[in-house]
Amino acid sequence: MLTSMGETDPEILINVDNVSKCYHLYHRPQDRLWQSFFRGRKKFHREFWALLNISLQVRRHEAVAIIGRNGAGKSTLLQIIAGTLAPTSGKIAVQGRVAALLQLGSGFNPEFTGRENVFLNGAILGFSRAEISCRFEAITAFAEIGNFIDQPVKTYSSGMIMRLAFAVSTCLEPEVLIIDEALAVGDAAFQFKCRDRLQGLITQGTTLLLVSHDMSAVKSFCHRAVYIEDGQKKAEGEPEHISERYFMDVRARQMSRVQQEKKGRDTIVCEKSHGYGTSEGEIESAVFVATRGSAALFNYGDTIELKVTCQFASHIEFPCLSVVLQATNLVGIGGRWFRINPLSSEFDAAAITLKIKFPAKFNDGKYFITLRLEDRKDQKQYFILHKIPGALTFDILPRTNNDLLGFNDIKLTCEQ
């Protein structure tokens, strides 16, 4: 936890200006020693830029998510903003009372009891002993760690540390809250409590910077998302759009891996672990039927056929599957929703397979198919049970004598 002042616009609480972070990687432990002997005269290390020229501003009352795959540099950026790691270059200005929930237990002294750590953290945040005492009961009630509050933190389980850390950071009502993946920790009931608390803080106007792989959290809590890849900012904008773009990239990588691994097979498969949603229904798998060898390649005019298997975990009143075709820039080309026939009983857990067919009448290029399992009353009223952005991708092969412009044939005519 820290407080530091920036000299800029008082409405910008976090200002990251062109920040880079370089780590020195040594092949052997002794190289580190050699490096200190030789100072800068000889190089015994390789440079690795975990962050490169990142700029980011977070305004008062804004909730911003940082997303990206493992190793992208998200935690490094958060640590630099929180002041626990120094950047190699660039400037950081953070204003207001900041609470940072970074790596597990990073703000706690393991030798101190939970109670002592609460007071220590509160003091670092700038609260007086009397102010912390006022909030102490709320903190312990939220953490639900019982008598362990008077035991040294080194005796806590990782879940208990996380509970207490989350309780301290949020009950002390910081102006800026920085959270690295805390929502993924703890049992379902505690996660629910954390989400509820976070939503409350955001509603009250707490400025939030959140790193998460949980796109439903990103979309429900944040006003803006920043997508980082290989230490650089790849995209920034509306969470729905940015998280979808991220998913598309993940899918594209998975697909190329699957294509390499499944040489000679004639289907391309997407599995249920991809995507997000509630646990009431799931798209188990989606496969192309009859692709060309290992790749989903089609000629203009071919019939594209896919089989989508889904399953429900509870009774859904209006089960539907939506199929949306998108270009690589995520522009929707077309799609529709299909009612899934009434399940055979009030609640039937059997898997249901739907066959979707459409003519490949698109210009050459790559396309995505996004699938959504929904509880849909009508065109406007629906609730997403499971969504897999870019569940399947395919390519339309180039052809000769092609006079089409844009994605598809809108049957333009011309008279002279």
Ligand SMILES: Nc1ncnc2c1ncn2[C@@H]1O[C@H](COP(=O)(O)OP(=O)(O)OP(=O)(O)O)[C@@H](O)[C@H]1O
């Ligand atoms: N102390 C260090 N020394 C060398 N390399 C490091 C160090 N800390 C992090 N890295 C590297 O920097 C890169 C960014 O790491 P970082 O932890 O910021 O990624 P991340 O996006 O938070 O990943 P994850 O989603 O897995 O938490 C990674 O390649 C990591 O291996």
